[in-house]
Amino acid sequence: MRHLLSTRDLRRDEAVRILDIAEDMADVQNREVKKLPTLRGKTVVNLFFEDSTRTRISFEAAAKRLSADVINFSAKGSSVSKGESLKDTAQTLAAMGADGVVIRHHASGAPQVLAQSDWIDAGVVNAGDGTHEHPTQALLDAFTMRRRLHGTASRGRALDGVRVVIVGDILHSRVARSNLWLLETLGAELTFVAPATLVPVGAETWPASVGFDLDAALAEVRPDVLMMLRIQSERMHAAYFPNAREYARQWGLDDERMAALRPDTIVMHPGPMNRGLEISSGAADSAQSTVLEQVANGVSIRMAVLYLLLSGEREALS
Amino acid sequence: MARTVLQQADIARALTRVSHEILESNRGADDLVILGIPTRGVLLAERIGELIGGIEPGSDPAGMVGALDITMYRDDLAKHPTRTPQPTQVPRQGIDGKTVVLVDDVLYSGRTIRAALDALNDLGRPRAVRLAVLVDRGHRDLPIRADFVGKNLPTSRAERINVRLSGLDATEEVTIEG
Numbered sequence: 001m002r003h004l005l006s007t008r009d010l011r012r013d014e015a016v017r018i019l020d021i022a023e024d025m026a027d028v029q030n031r032e033v034k035k036l037p038t039l040r041g042k043t044v045v046n047l048f049f050e051d052s053t054r055t056r057i058s059f060e061a062a063a064k065r066l067s068a069d070v071i072n073f074s075a076k077g078s079s080v081s082k083g084e085s086l087k088d089t090a091q092t093l094a095a096m097g098a099d100g101v102v103i104r105h106h107a108s109g110a111p112q113v114l115a116q117s118d119w120i121d122a123g124v125v126n127a128g129d130g131t132h133e134h135p136t137q138a139l140l141d142a143f144t145m146r147r148r149l150h151g152t153a154s155r156g157r158a159l160d161g162v163r164v165v166i167v168g169d170i171l172h173s174r175v176a177r178s179n180l181w182l183l184e185t186l187g188a189e190l191t192f193v194a195p196a197t198l199v200p201v202g203a204e205t206w207p208a209s210v211g212f213d214l215d216a217a218l219a220e221v222r223p224d225v226l227m228m229l230r231i232q233s234e235r236m237h238a239a240y241f242p243n244a245r246e247y248a249r250q251w252g253l254d255d256e257r258m259a260a261l262r263p264d265t266i267v268m269h270p271g272p273m274n275r276g277l278e279i280s281s282g283a284a285d286s287a288q289s290t291v292l293e294q295v296a297n298g299v300s301i302r303m304a305v306l307y308l309l310l311s312g313e314r315e316a317l318s
Numbered sequence: 319m320a321r322t323v324l325q326q327a328d329i330a331r332a333l334t335r336v337s338h339e340i341l342e343s344n345r346g347a348d349d350l351v352i353l354g355i356p357t358r359g360v361l362l363a364e365r366i367g368e369l370i371g372g373i374e375p376g377s378d379p380a381g382m383v384g385a386l387d388i389t390m391y392r393d394d395l396a397k398h399p400t401r402t403p404q405p406t407q408v409p410r411q412g413i414d415g416k417t418v419v420l421v422d423d424v425l426y427s428g429r430t431i432r433a434a435l436d437a438l439n440d441l442g443r444p445r446a447v448r449l450a451v452l453v454d455r456g457h458r459d460l461p462i463r464a465d466f467v468g469k470n471l472p473t474s475r476a477e478r479i480n481v482r483l484s485g486l487d488a489t490e491e492v493t494i495e496g
Binding site for chain 2: 001017020021023024027031032033035036037038066155307308311312313
């Protein structure tokens with residue numbers, strides 16, 4: 001693997017391999033010495049053009065636990081705010097000898113541009129680009145599902161036949177898109193539920209069913225996994241639904257819907273949560289919720305991805 | 319042309335002798351942890367564990383055998399395509415204060431064992447570390463030697479040693495090629 005830009009280009013065996021390596025990385029997290037010497041002498045740049053706390057910290061922790069040197073770069077307070085282009089930024093990083101670039105950008109496709117350019121010869125990891133993809137989030141979600149469903153027998157397995165319902169802002173969610181392609185590759189059955197205004201044009205061509213009524217979908221699918229997406233108020237420039245209370249009542253996971261779920265349905269949220277809006281505190285803090293596991297698993301998945309991209313002999317330019 | 323140097327019965331005899339030697343030097347099976355290095359070292363460690371269980375009544379082979387993956391500690395990661403690591407499994411009792419016996423199939427350059435010692439260092443602090451190998455073929459790059467050797471096999475660097483063990487392979491033998 002040379003870059004990780006999208007879950008859509010991942011083959012099934014590649015995806016399962018990442019999840020299996022993440023199992024080994026998760027074992028390391030339980031040791032007294034949580035560090036591996038594997039990427040000693042490599043430099044990873046976290047190139048964040050958009051605010052993020054947990055993804056950046058997660059990548060930073062992952063790189064440091066593999067003994068890589070980490071340089072954090074955020075657009076605020078950098079030359080980007082003085083008008084520097086992506087090309088010049090990338091060439092600057094190349095001149096400093098970056099081996100890996102973790103990029104988050106507000107423009108969909110920016111990581112592809114960086115990976116396909118000859119500005120920098122580094123492994124590129126997409127850490128979220130516009131409304132396009134966020135592959136490591138989907139991988140950590142799949143990893144969390146696999147661990148909850150198969151426990152210690154997880155290695156080598158995919159998610160065949162697992163019924164997943166994803167609820168919320170599908171229109172703006174890169175997490176939803178990355179999950180869509182990865183879950184399809186791993187054999188899960190996916191249903192999206194959202195207000196009609198938050199379903200993108202073209203969703204009918206996706207390998208997933210799309211519904212507008214949460215109660216009907218939950219009653220029909222009886223999901224193994226229920227994933228609530230964050231309502232991204234920073235991207236809500238138009239009135240997609242009347243108000244927050246209406247959204248919570250129609251599409252939020254409240255205590256009543258929580259009680260009606262199968263007792264073994266797992267409840268996921270990529271964070272940060274808007275408690276009381278898309279998910280109630282009762283649901284978020286219940287034993288069925290995997291919110292904190294997802295954060296812990298995120299470090300393991302990102303360690304696996306950085307290991308695969310940066311440890312071996314550099315593959316020839318493809 | 320491949321030449322068989324150890325047959326199934328030879329391997330069994332060698333492992334039985336190595337198991338006895340381990341018990342002799344450790345004065346019993348107390349505080350003994352046997353860690354195999356994937357892939358074939360793990361199989362050999364399990365067999366040595368079973369043999370020790372048969373020799374020492376009251377010892378618990380399942381509780382002393384584990385696997386130690388060294389992929390993340392190799393010194394040649396950048397010179398090969400990315401390797402897939404294997405699981406590390408340490409017995410529940412841990413390795414602190416124990417005598418750890420590392421088990422591998424072939425001892426050659428010694429670099430694998432160097433990596434294993436580093437990996438062990440991150441897992442805890444054993445009282446002593448010993449090394450058991452099925453075949454020692456010489457040509458060490460590092461100052462490392464085995465404490466328990468199934469078979470010393472003088473080779474040239476151009477030759478290839480293949481260890482096949484039932485459980486992973488169709489046959490059980492050690493062959494030399496080249």
